[in-house]
Amino acid sequence: MIPLPDSIRFRELGESYAAALAELEAVCFPNHGWSAEDMRNMFSQNAFRAYGLLEGSGLAAYTTLFHVADSIEILNIGVLPERRCQKLGRALLERVLRREAETGILRAFLEVRVGNTPAIRLYEGLGFVRTCRRRGYYADTGEDALLYELALPQPL
Ligand SMILES: CC(C)(COP(=O)(O)OP(=O)(O)OC[C@H]1O[C@@H](n2cnc3c(N)ncnc32)[C@H](O)[C@@H]1OP(=O)(O)O)[C@@H](O)C(=O)NCCC(=O)NCCS
Incomplete structure (x- = not known):
């Protein structure tokens, strides 16, 4: 697992991070990010999870996901x-995938x-395997989508 710099902590994020998540999402996805209100609505759904890398009180990286069975x-x-390009994306996903595998995912x-x-x-x-290509999937640009899947290593 990629080590994190001392200044950075991994944690699951609750609804109090909705505004910070929306702010970083707007930077990362300028044309189609979720608003703070969208984020708050997502937190009201049991299947939703958000994780982040915190640097001080700020968010350096985040990921959001849904549980489906x-x-x-x-x-x-x-x-x-x-x-970017400092392995934070990888470090974050490694920790999220391990945490989720520990809960039976x-x-x-x-x-x-x-x-x-x-x-x-x-x-x-990270080992994700491409399973499918959906032509013209993204309505804004007509770009194709690639679908990926990963079997999570199960804890012993
Ligand atoms: C995609 C994203 C999350 C990657 O995060 P990151 O912290 O920069 O990625 P990492 O440093 O952990 O690098 C992971 C891998 O991606 C590669 N990579 C990262 N940035 C790259 C770039 N600009 N060009 C080519 N490869 C790149 C790295 O070389 C590394 O590959 P390697 O392990 O083979 O060396 C980041 O670029 C981002 O926030 N992009 C905007 C939002 C986005 O597009 N999210 C994904 C939506 S599906």
């Missing part, structure tokens, strides 16, 4: 632009735009 669907992941699913090379490298580096 014994699987998780990763909804989004984002890292502060000035903190067996598989993780996600989808990504075909042109999002950094994200694809991140997911493939």
Whole structure:
């Protein structure tokens, strides 16, 4: 597992982080991020989880997901632009996948735009396997979606 710098802590995030999550999401997804109100609505659903890497009181990285039976669907992941390419995305997902596996989750699913090379490298580096391509899936650009799946290593 990639070690975290001393200044950074991994933790699950509750509803009090809705505004901070929306702020980082707006930076990472300028045209289609969720608002703070969207985030608060998501926290009202039992299946929703959010995790982050905190630096001081600020969010350096986050990911959101849904539980669906014994699987998780990763909804989004984002890292502060000035903190990218420092393995924080990988460090965050490694910790999230381990935490979820410890609670009995067996598989993780996600989808990504075909042109999002950094994200694809991140997911493939973690062992995600491409299962399907959905042509023209994203309405805003007409880009294809790639679907990925990972069987989570089960704790002994
Ligand atoms: C995708 C994202 C989360 C990656 O986070 P990150 O912390 O920069 O990634 P890491 O430093 O952990 O790197 C993980 C892998 O991606 C690769 N990578 C990261 N940025 C890259 C870039 N700009 N170009 C090519 N590869 C890149 C790294 O080289 C590394 O691969 P390796 O293990 O083979 O060396 C980040 O770029 C981001 O927030 N992007 C905007 C939001 C987004 O697109 N989210 C994904 C939606 S599906």
